[in-house]
Amino acid sequence: LNLGSMAVKPKKTAASDAEQISKLRASQSPIAISVNRCPTWTSLDPLKFKGYWDNVGSGILLNTGQTAYFTFETKSQPRLSGGPVIGEYIFEQMHFHWSVDDFTGCEHVLDGHGYAAECHLVHYNSKYESMEAAVAHPDGLAVVGFLLEAVDAPNPSFDKFVEGLDQIRKQDTAVQLPSQSLAWIDREDVTSGSYVTYKGSLTTPPYTECVTWIIYEKPVQIGTEQLGLLRQLEGAGSIPIERNVRPTQRHPPGHSVIYVD
Ligand code: 1SD
Numbered sequence: 541l542n543l544g545s546m547a548v549k550p551k552k553t554a555a556s557d558a559e560q561i562s563k564l565r566a567s568q569s570p571i572a573i574s575v576n577r578c579p580t581w582t583s584l585d586p587l588k589f590k591g592y593w594d595n596v597g598s599g600i601l602l603n604t605g606q607t608a609y610f611t612f613e614t615k616s617q618p619r620l621s622g623g624p625v626i627g628e629y630i631f632e633q634m635h636f637h638w639s640v641d642d643f644t645g646c647e648h649v650l651d652g653h654g655y656a657a658e659c660h661l662v663h664y665n666s667k668y669e670s671m672e673a674a675v676a677h678p679d680g681l682a683v684v685g686f687l688l689e690a691v692d693a694p695n696p697s698f699d700k701f702v703e704g705l706d707q708i709r710k711q712d713t714a715v716q717l718p719s720q721s722l723a724w725i726d727r728e729d730v731t732s733g734s735y736v737t738y739k740g741s742l743t744t745p746p747y748t749e750c751v752t753w754i755i756y757e758k759p760v761q762i763g764t765e766q767l768g769l770l771r772q773l774e775g776a777g778s779i780p781i782e783r784n785v786r787p788t789q790r791h792p793p794g795h796s797v798i799y800v801d
Pocket residue numbers: 635660662675683741742743744
């Protein structure tokens with residue numbers, strides 16, 4: 541399969557482009573990716589994020605003991621479509637991975653750059669009844685990943701979210717977040733930003749190969765103090781969660797990662 545040629549083939553429908561991706565071989569996640577070695581796909585429809593910014597109500601932020609886990613309280617959840625996914629995927633939850641330092645907290649590694657944290661927006665395919673049903677299928681989930689880069693100055697668009705983190709230090713505690721708590725997800729950046737995409741797995745047990753991964757190339761900046769609040773979260777035994785990152789996995793033979801510009 542010569543993916544490099546796909547960018548120059550006559551224009552196909554977006555669905556058939558996405559179908560090509562759905563046939564790609566899955567792998568375990570996360571992986572390290574050399575972005576400039578990925579074939580570039582220019583003919584894909586843009587990714588569409590629906591309901592992320594308009595009318596999204598409040599949410600709940602929970603310390604699960606493994607991560608900070610956010611869900612919307614609204615009945616109608618945000619949706620993801622376009623790009624490499626076929627049909628519509630429904631937002632289920634958002635969570636974070638981090639570490640004690642600013643360079644080993646991300647799961648995916650692009651061009652050898654490590655970052656302080658990685659955020660995952662987990663969506664399940666609307667053709668399945670629930671998240672639980674979806675994970676049993678190779679096209680079950682679409683997870684959007686953002687790499688978080690530590691910088692000195694706080695990023696004000698994280699403020700509401702970070703205030704919430706301060707209140708869930710103990711395991712199994714939760715706090716209600718006001719609407720617009722996800723203001724740090726920039727509409728322009730996600731609609732027109734470049735990303736890499738591949739078929740992979742959950743990064744936590746049971747590591748099921750059910751995920752279309754979409755990892756944005758441009759990291760989101762977060763202040764060191766703001767990161768500190770993530771690192772303060774406690775797991776079992778009131779011990780801070782030091783590291784909740786799976787190491788990068790080997791690419792199986794014939795595995796493909798595609799760059800979408
Ligand atoms: O780590 C999460 C895990 O908490 C759970 O959300 C799972 C989805 O069922 O996804 C993994 S991950 O692959 O998004 N890291």
